[in-house]
Amino acid sequence: MPLRILLVDDHEVVRIGLATLLGRHPGFVVIGETSNAPEAVAKVDELKPDVVVMDIRLPGKNGNEACREIVVKHPATKVIMLTSYAEDELLFDAIAAGASGYVLKQVGSADLVNALERVAKGESLIDPALMHKVLAKVREAARRAEDDAFAKLTEQEMKILALMVEGKTNREIADQIFLSEKTIRNNISTILDKLNISTRSQAIVYAVQHRIRDHMPSE
DSSP, X not given: OOEEEEXXXXXXXXXXXXXXXXXXXXXXXXXXXXXXXXXHHHHHHHHOOSEEEEESOOSSSOHHHHHHHHHHHXXXXXXXXXXXXXXXXXXXXXXXXXXXXXXXXXXXXHHHHHHHHHHHTTOOOOOXXXXXXXXXXXXXXXXXXXXXXXXXXXXXXXXXXXXXXXXXXXXXXXXXXXXXXXXXXXXXXXXXXXXXXXXXXXXXXXXXXXXXXXXXXXX
């Protein structure tokens, strides 16, 4: 069966050129075209293409946003992003959105055909050097999120939360840090508000997940 392709680009000339090029290949059939992201998502719902070739820059909602919707709703559909320049930030977003890769608009016809064939087989078109940068960025984002996990809490609130993780009751916490039980209750309420969670159990799980002990000052 030929590979069923949907083209998405806001420039009609580009769509016509791609459709003409791909139409010459016996293994491809262009089943639809559109010029914007919302229509692209609707077309995928309707036509169920094997591959979407989509401009990364579209008016309004961009190609990366459409890509994210498409791969969530139709995981069997592969998305290749078209871009004029290999801009790291946009390509980071495309990969995070679930794109199988990208090709430059200036790519030759043989390279485009090869890219489509590779994606159809489940291969990735992501340059290893770019993937290395993406992974580094993901790790850095995770590190920043970890650092920010308890940023809103005071030192006293951190101590209380750490003691909650140990299974201490409010009375036991109060006795250990020389505060009244009422003050401990008020502090716990403040902790929940700052962490945007609603129960003591959720606070304990959050603290464990974010390794609160690693954030405690050395005694």
